[in-house]
Amino acid sequence: MNCFEIEGGIRLNGEITPQGAKNEALQVICAVLLTSEKVTISNIPDIVDVNNLIDLLHVMGVKTNRVTRNSCEFQADNVNLEFLQSKEFKKRASSLRGSIMIMGPLLARFGKAYFPKPGGDKIGRRRLDTHFIGFEKLGAKFNFDAQDIFYTVEASEMKGTYMLLDEASVTGTANIVMAAALTPGKTTIYNAACEPYLQQLCRMLVSMGAKIEGIGSNLLHIEGVKQMNGCQHQILPDMIEVGSFIGMAAMTGSEITIKDAGIKHLGVIPMAFERMGIKMEIKGDDIHIPAQESYEIDTFIDGSIMTIADAPWPGLTPDLLSVFLVIATQAKGSVLIHQKMFESRLFFVDKLIDMGARIILCDPHRATVIGLNKENMLRGAKLTSPDIRAGVALLIAALSAKGKSTIQNIEQIDRGYQNIDIRLQKLGAKIKRVEVH
Known part of the structure; x- marks a missing residue:
């Protein structure tokens, strides 16, 4: 059994290439x-x-x-x-x-x-x-x-x-x-x-x-x-990794370039992140995310609260809803995350609440997130990865949090992300894999 030990609050920088899907x-x-x-x-x-x-x-x-x-x-x-x-x-x-x-x-x-x-x-x-x-x-x-x-x-x-x-x-x-x-x-x-x-x-x-x-x-x-x-x-580049890296850059205020991102196969994913206030530049098949001090969630035309929901393609993939939820915790504004397909995928929010996030779990499918606008950073915590996608969302939260975090059950993360600790270290992240006895 291994765990990740992460020292958060560090800005990352550099290039990263997504794995195959x-x-x-x-x-x-x-x-x-x-x-x-x-x-x-x-x-x-x-x-x-x-x-x-x-x-x-x-x-x-x-x-x-x-x-x-x-x-x-x-x-x-x-x-x-x-x-x-x-x-x-x-x-x-x-x-x-x-x-x-x-x-x-x-x-x-x-x-x-x-x-x-x-x-x-x-x-x-x-x-x-x-x-x-x-x-x-x-x-x-x-x-x-x-x-x-x-x-x-x-x-x-x-x-x-x-x-x-x-x-x-x-x-x-x-x-x-x-x-x-x-x-x-x-x-x-x-x-x-x-x-x-x-x-x-x-x-x-x-x-x-x-x-x-x-x-x-x-x-x-x-x-x-x-x-x-x-x-x-x-095999195509993994669009879930691409989305995870976009969210990670926003949460940590980092400047990151995602190489060979498979732009034409991403569908509405870039637009959904832009609705969260995240800036990005498309350069050929690469995505450049500049460092942002803050990002503000958009509203609908009538001023009502933004809703981010999954849907069958060409709608937003449900595998990224956990990432959208975690990046919303440090945005300016509020958003309703609606996970339509799976009823247990939002149950990791209690761990984010322990880190200082403001989240109301409405029911098994919906959570309202009130953004902290990076004025109150998340705090480090002892975490456990319940599944692949929630595990990466918690990893992103830990990278942005103030202080040290430990993520256990990282075998779940390893099921879907290739050498994620080594790849993040190359961007400057302070993350290490530690054997648990």
């Missing part, structure tokens, strides 16, 4: 199961969740060759389907939510797939109905073992069809798209997720021989093909 990596790595040919993926983030997925594929029989730290070759020409019902598979797969996306490729290619209840962040209900309803519409039979909490889908014959998803689930859409890519006939998916991660997955599948129309929209048309080929694919 975690959420995209989990999807495209699962897609290698669609073909027996070699697939090479680059810009893979070297983080716990992604590495665990690569390890899971390896023990399933997929050949994996880590060419470099951030590039890997995969070849799924000898997948061990019997392993999918072993205790080791259940243990490995249940620790990582993203591995649920192996089911679509396995079902399409081998006619059957098995999966235990997936793990991941404890941020409220995260139902899987969309995945299995989609598989059933394609012709698969679904069974749920309530005692072992084990999911089974099998199909002797599948056929393309029309489906309207009950929610625009990113992982659900990814799973169904991968299954449909090898399913005979035409599949139409309405209310499909269209996040950049999903667009990237679709482009990768097309390069493997899939026939997909409507990429980037919520209406996808997929014409099934008989087999998929190998390909090379490069």
Whole structure:
């Protein structure tokens, strides 16, 4: 067990490059199961969740060759389907939510797939109905073992069809798209997720021989093909890291340049930060955030309090709401943070309140933040990271706070952020990883 010890209140300076997108990596790595040919993926983030997925594929029989730290070759020409019902598979797969996306490729290619209840962040209900309803519409039979909490889908014959998803689930859409890519006939998916991660997955599948129309929209048309080929694919920069670094610069009054930020894939993220009063300059594919003594939250045209809420793409990603909440604590003005998707993601605000923040938790989905305008700095505290995104929000708070902070359970942060302590040290942050006995 390790923790972060942070001396806050220090201005940072320099350049930082975002890692590859975690959420995209989990999807495209699962897609290698669609073909027996070699697939090479680059810009893979070297983080716990992604590495665990690569390890899971390896023990399933997929050949994996880590060419470099951030590039890997995969070849799924000898997948061990019997392993999918072993205790080791259940243990490995249940620790990582993203591995649920192996089911679509396995079902399409081998006619059957098995999966235990997936793990991941404890941020409220995260139902899987969309995945299995989609598989059933394609012709698969679904069974749920309530005692072992084990999911089974099998199909002797599948056929393309029309489906309207009950929610625009990113992982659900990814799973169904991968299954449909090898399913005979035409599949139409309405209310499909269209996040950049999903667009990237679709482009990768097309390069493997899939026939997909409507990429980037919520209406996808997929014409099934008989087999998929190998390909090379490069993962986008992680937009959640980009947003985290923008918030970190604002909170600490730092001048930071985010290199190779993937500007055209950020959607409304820059505009949402500008509504918080944060200045930034776009230079090519880089974002320069100048040092600001203060930043003021905008209001709506009629003068009412600003609301920052998550929404399906092209709306604001829910993964950044924790960052928006923490930067609002030191802004001038007030804001209502509305986390619509998950009901437990705001429960870390008590830790910010202990640091001196003025926050009213209205209900599990909404919190009102009254900004301190940097007149009363947050104070250092002993903190615990409850999940990946809240953990980084607390890290940003600690970097801006007066005095020393300790963050425990940083394994949660490591699941999504590659060597974050070392990268921040290069910007001048006083952060160190300490082993806890």
